[in-house]
Amino acid sequence: MKWFKKKAVQPGAIALDRSPDKLPRHIAMIMDGNGRWAKQRALPRTAGHRAGMETLETIIRACDELGIEALTVYAFSTENWARPKEEVAMLMNLLVEYFEKKIDELDRNGVCIRILGFEEQTPSRVREVMERACVCTRDNKGLKFNIAFNYGGRGEIVQAAKRFALDVAKGNVQAEALDEDGFGRYLFTAGLPEPDLLIRTSGEQRLSNFLLYQLAYAEFVFTDVYWPDYTKEEFFRSIAIYQSRSRRFGGV
Ligand code: FPP
Numbered sequence: 001m002k003w004f005k006k007k008a009v010q011p012g013a014i015a016l017d018r019s020p021d022k023l024p025r026h027i028a029m030i031m032d033g034n035g036r037w038a039k040q041r042a043l044p045r046t047a048g049h050r051a052g053m054e055t056l057e058t059i060i061r062a063c064d065e066l067g068i069e070a071l072t073v074y075a076f077s078t079e080n081w082a083r084p085k086e087e088v089a090m091l092m093n094l095l096v097e098y099f100e101k102k103i104d105e106l107d108r109n110g111v112c113i114r115i116l117g118f119e120e121q122t123p124s125r126v127r128e129v130m131e132r133a134c135v136c137t138r139d140n141k142g143l144k145f146n147i148a149f150n151y152g153g154r155g156e157i158v159q160a161a162k163r164f165a166l167d168v169a170k171g172n173v174q175a176e177a178l179d180e181d182g183f184g185r186y187l188f189t190a191g192l193p194e195p196d197l198l199i200r201t202s203g204e205q206r207l208s209n210f211l212l213y214q215l216a217y218a219e220f221v222f223t224d225v226y227w228p229d230y231t232k233e234e235f236f237r238s239i240a241i242y243q244s245r246s247r248r249f250g251g252v
Helices: 034-040 045-066 085-108 124-137 153-169 180-184 232-244
Strands: 026-030 070-077 112-116 144-151 197-200 219-222
Touching: 034 045, 045 070, 045 085, 045 232, 070 085, 085 124, 112 124, 124 144, 144 153, 197 232, 219 232
Parallel strands: 026 070, 026 197, 070 144, 112 144, 197 219
Antiparallel strands: none
């Protein structure tokens, strides 16, 4: 029998194992705390979102450095339309600005962008820049960067069920032949590996309707740090925590 010595994750020091088989293939991220970060500084909430955009850039670079295959971020949920009109409008402007400013650099670095979410309700100017970004980067072989926009997990599952039912009605597929992988092909995330790690910042510990089907066996790491304060070091610490877990996928 072999005995494996567990690597300790010391507070302060980040003992990150960079070997590809020890790193998560796919990281899902709930970028929470922008509003509270801004409030702490007596700034408008929108300033928090802007600062959060910079953090996102740091994390994309860190993923690239580690060779992470896929990063999926929760940018805007189907429930977020209920926020004050001015905040929604500012978030839309920020997204357009993000794509216009960053797309060339992301493209040069081989990032492949994909949007996960519903098209309905999305203002046409946002849809246009998103579509351009996806088309322009679709053949890139680097980080798969997925932006969940106008996304809701339950809605995604219901839509997948409807699409499948329609395929059955048309005689394209047989209901009895459906399995979990097959159902996954009807989801926005079709073709992506399942997330291994979900990180949520800001101290909240809930899923908020994010990737409900896909996170079945993900490890959850929560940190109290607000998203705009989340650094590369914090990110490495979150991954080190993931590496300290024993993943059994229901086995022993
Ligand atoms: C949650 O914080 C954050 C959001 C709803 C928006 C996330 C958006 C960004 C980080 C901007 C950049 C994104 C892209 C893809 C360019 P919150 O507002 O709920 O914070 P609170 O809980 O402290 O109020």
